[in-house]
Amino acid sequence: MRVLNLIKIAFNAIVLNKVRTLLTMLGIIIGVASVIAMLAIGEGSKESIRSTISSMGSNMITVRPGADTRGGVRQDASAMQSLTLEDYKAVKNQSTLLSYSTPLVNGGGQVISGSNNWPSTIYGVNPEYLNIKVVGLSSGSMFTEAEVQSAAKVVLLGQTVVENIFPNGEDPVGQLIRFNSIPFKVIGVLEEKGENTFGQDQDDMVIAPFTTVQKRILAIDYINQIMASATSEEVAPDAVLEVTEILREQHNLLDYEDDDFHVRSMEELISTFSSTSEMLTILLVAVAGISLLIGGIGIMNIMYVSVKERTKEIGLRMAVGGKGADILLQFLIEAIMISITGGLLGVLLGLGSTVFIENYLHWPTSVAMYSIIVSFAVCAITGIFFGWYPARKAAALDPITALRYE
Amino acid sequence: MKREIINIEKLTREFTMGTQTVHALRGISFVINEGEFVTIMGSSGSGKSTLLNILGCLDKPTSGSYSIDGVRVKDLSRNQLATIRNEKIGFIFQSYNLLARTSAIENVELPLLYNSKVTSEERKERAIKALRMVGLGERLNHTPSQLSGGQQQRVAIARSLVNDPVMVLADEATGNLDTRTSYEIMSLFQELNERGITIAFVTHEPDIANFSNRTIVLQDGNIKKDHINTDIQSAVKELNLLPVEDQ
Structure with missing residues (x-):
C-alpha cells in the first residue's frame, strides 16, 4: 500500500516533468541502443570472421x-x-x-x-x-x-x-x-x-x-x-x-x-580465431560499459538537480508526515522508473537501428539475446546505483531548513 | 475539564552558533485546550518561529517537556515525529506550499498518501469533503496556477484539515494576502474554530489577533503576555465594513 502510493507519487513527478525526464532518458536510451546495435555488429563481424577463418580449414x-x-x-x-x-x-x-x-x-x-x-x-x-x-x-x-x-x-x-x-x-x-x-x-x-x-x-x-x-x-x-x-x-x-x-x-x-x-x-588458426573474437568482445564490452556509465551519470545529474529544485516540496512532504524512507524511496523509484523506461525504449531503438544497418548499410549483424538482457539489467542497476545518492541526500534533509529553502 | 491538546512546561531551546549559544526560548509554559483559537505574536527574534517548529514536531526542545494530545514528544525518533505530524497536526504556511501543476484534490490528498491506513477511495472522499468545507467544492481539479492567492490558501487549509488533526498550525497564513482576502481567510478560520477545531496561529499583525480568543505574546524567548480575548471581533463583520472595491 505504502510502496504503491510512493510509486504513484514518483510517477506523477515524472509525468509533471515530461521534457526533463525525456532528456534524462535520452542518455540511457542512446546508451542501451548503441550497446545493442554495436554488439549486433560485433557479433555479425565475429561470425563473418569465423566463416573466413573456417574457410582456411581451421577445424x-x-x-x-x-x-x-x-x-x-x-x-x-x-x-x-x-x-x-x-x-x-x-x-x-x-x-x-x-x-x-x-x-x-x-x-x-x-x-x-x-x-x-x-x-x-x-x-x-x-x-x-x-x-x-x-x-x-x-x-x-x-x-x-x-x-x-x-x-x-x-x-x-x-x-x-x-x-x-x-x-x-x-x-x-x-x-x-x-x-x-x-x-x-x-x-x-x-x-x-x-x-x-x-x-x-x-x-x-x-x-x-x-x-x-x-x-x-x-x-x-x-x-x-x-x-x-x-x-x-x-x-x-x-x-x-x-x-x-x-x-x-x-x-x-x-x-x-x-x-x-x-x-x-590447426592449433595456430584456432588460437587466431579465439584471440580475434576475444579482442572484439573486450572492445565491445568496454564501449558498452562506457556508454551505460555515461547514461547513469546523466541520471544522477538530473536526480541531483531534481532534489535541489524540489527541496521545498521535500520539506512539505516531511511536514505532512513523509518519513525519510518515504522520501528516499520516492526518488529512488523515480530514478528506477526513468532508467527502466529508458532501457525499454533503448532496446527498441537498438533493434530498430540493427535492422536499419542490416538492410541499408548491408553490414552483417546478429542480435544476441544476451546483449538485450545484459544491457537492460545494467541500466536498471545503473538507475538504482546512481539514483541512490541523490535520493539519500533528499531523505537526509532537515524539514525546517527544507521548508525555508528558496 | 477540557481536553489538553498542548502542554508545554519550562520549555527551552538553545542553538549553538560557533562558540556562542543563542537562547531562542528561555523556559516557557502554557496549555492549549481543545477548541481554542490562539494567536502567537511577537517581533522577529522573539522565538515564535522556534516555538512553532517545536509545536509542529519539526524540532525538539533542549529541555522542558512538550506533550501533544497526551504524547510526550521529547523521546520520539525522527520517524515517530513524522507519524505524529501526519496524524495530529495540520500545517498552513505563509507561501501556501502547494505542489505546482498538481490539482487541488491531489494537493489535499498529500498527507493521506503517507498514511497507509487510508485507502485510495477514502483518500479521495476526504479530500473532496475538506475542499467543500473551505468553499472550493467547484474547483477540485484546478491547479495552483489557475487559483487566486486566497483560493490557494484555502486549498492549503483543506490540506491541513484532511487528516483530522487535533490542532491546525498556521504560520503567518495571511502574510501574503491583501486585507480583504486576509479577512476572508480569517472568517474561514473562525468558522472552523466554531466547529471545534483547535488553531494555533502565528502572526505579527495585531489586528489578526483580534479575531482569536487568546493571544500569547513572546519577547526575547519569554512569554510577555498571555491573555484571553474578551472582545472577539467577527471577521465577517469586518469584511462587510471594508470599502467595496471598484470593479
Whole structure:
C-alpha cells in the first residue's frame, strides 16, 4: 500500500516533468541502443570472421602414420604403411565430433596434355575432400561415390595446373589428359585458393578418387593420411583425442606403447580465431560499459538537480508526515522508473537501428539475446546505483531548513 | 475539564552558533485546550518561529517537556515525529506550499498518501469533503496556477484539515494576502474554530489577533503576555465594513 502510493507519487513527478525526464532518458536510451546495435555488429563481424577463418580449414584434423622408430635405417613417416583403409572406416564410423572425413593418398608425377606438361601432385580422396578443404569448383563437377567405388579415371585440376597445360585458355572440362602414362578425363576445375600461410601453392594439385590413385598410379593398399573436419573450431582439440583413442583401439596398442600415428589440428588458426573474437568482445564490452556509465551519470545529474529544485516540496512532504524512507524511496523509484523506461525504449531503438544497418548499410549483424538482457539489467542497476545518492541526500534533509529553502 | 491538546512546561531551546549559544526560548509554559483559537505574536527574534517548529514536531526542545494530545514528544525518533505530524497536526504556511501543476484534490490528498491506513477511495472522499468545507467544492481539479492567492490558501487549509488533526498550525497564513482576502481567510478560520477545531496561529499583525480568543505574546524567548480575548471581533463583520472595491 505504502510502496504503491510512493510509486504513484514518483510517477506523477515524472509525468509533471515530461521534457526533463525525456532528456534524462535520452542518455540511457542512446546508451542501451548503441550497446545493442554495436554488439549486433560485433557479433555479425565475429561470425563473418569465423566463416573466413573456417574457410582456411581451421577445424581440419589430419592423421599421419608415425615415423619408424625401430632400429636400423629409420624411415620417413610418409614411407610408413601403417595407416589403412580399415583405420579410416573405424574413424568415420566411431567418431562423434567429425563432420567430414576422407582417406588421402598422394603421389607426384607429370600432368600431360598434348604438347604441354607440368610436374604436380595427385591427391586421391573421396568427395568429402572439398568440404574439408572448404574449396569450391569453378567449373565442372566433383566425382561421385560410385566413381570412387569403380576407381574411375577422372580428375579435377587446380588452377596452376590448368594454366600450365592449357595455356591458350581452352576449357579443360571434358578434355583427356595423362598423369604419367595413365589417361584421365578432366571433369572439373577447382576454385583458386592461392598460397597457404607457408607460401605453398594450393592450386598446384590434381584430385582423383583415392581408389584410382591407389590402384592405377601408386599400386599400394595402405593410405597416406586421413583428413577430417571437426564439427567446429571449439571441439577440434576434443576431436583429436577422440580420433587418437579410436586409432589406438584399432591398432591394438597396449597402454605402455606410444602412438604409431600422429593426429594434428590447426592449433595456430584456432588460437587466431579465439584471440580475434576475444579482442572484439573486450572492445565491445568496454564501449558498452562506457556508454551505460555515461547514461547513469546523466541520471544522477538530473536526480541531483531534481532534489535541489524540489527541496521545498521535500520539506512539505516531511511536514505532512513523509518519513525519510518515504522520501528516499520516492526518488529512488523515480530514478528506477526513468532508467527502466529508458532501457525499454533503448532496446527498441537498438533493434530498430540493427535492422536499419542490416538492410541499408548491408553490414552483417546478429542480435544476441544476451546483449538485450545484459544491457537492460545494467541500466536498471545503473538507475538504482546512481539514483541512490541523490535520493539519500533528499531523505537526509532537515524539514525546517527544507521548508525555508528558496 | 477540557481536553489538553498542548502542554508545554519550562520549555527551552538553545542553538549553538560557533562558540556562542543563542537562547531562542528561555523556559516557557502554557496549555492549549481543545477548541481554542490562539494567536502567537511577537517581533522577529522573539522565538515564535522556534516555538512553532517545536509545536509542529519539526524540532525538539533542549529541555522542558512538550506533550501533544497526551504524547510526550521529547523521546520520539525522527520517524515517530513524522507519524505524529501526519496524524495530529495540520500545517498552513505563509507561501501556501502547494505542489505546482498538481490539482487541488491531489494537493489535499498529500498527507493521506503517507498514511497507509487510508485507502485510495477514502483518500479521495476526504479530500473532496475538506475542499467543500473551505468553499472550493467547484474547483477540485484546478491547479495552483489557475487559483487566486486566497483560493490557494484555502486549498492549503483543506490540506491541513484532511487528516483530522487535533490542532491546525498556521504560520503567518495571511502574510501574503491583501486585507480583504486576509479577512476572508480569517472568517474561514473562525468558522472552523466554531466547529471545534483547535488553531494555533502565528502572526505579527495585531489586528489578526483580534479575531482569536487568546493571544500569547513572546519577547526575547519569554512569554510577555498571555491573555484571553474578551472582545472577539467577527471577521465577517469586518469584511462587510471594508470599502467595496471598484470593479
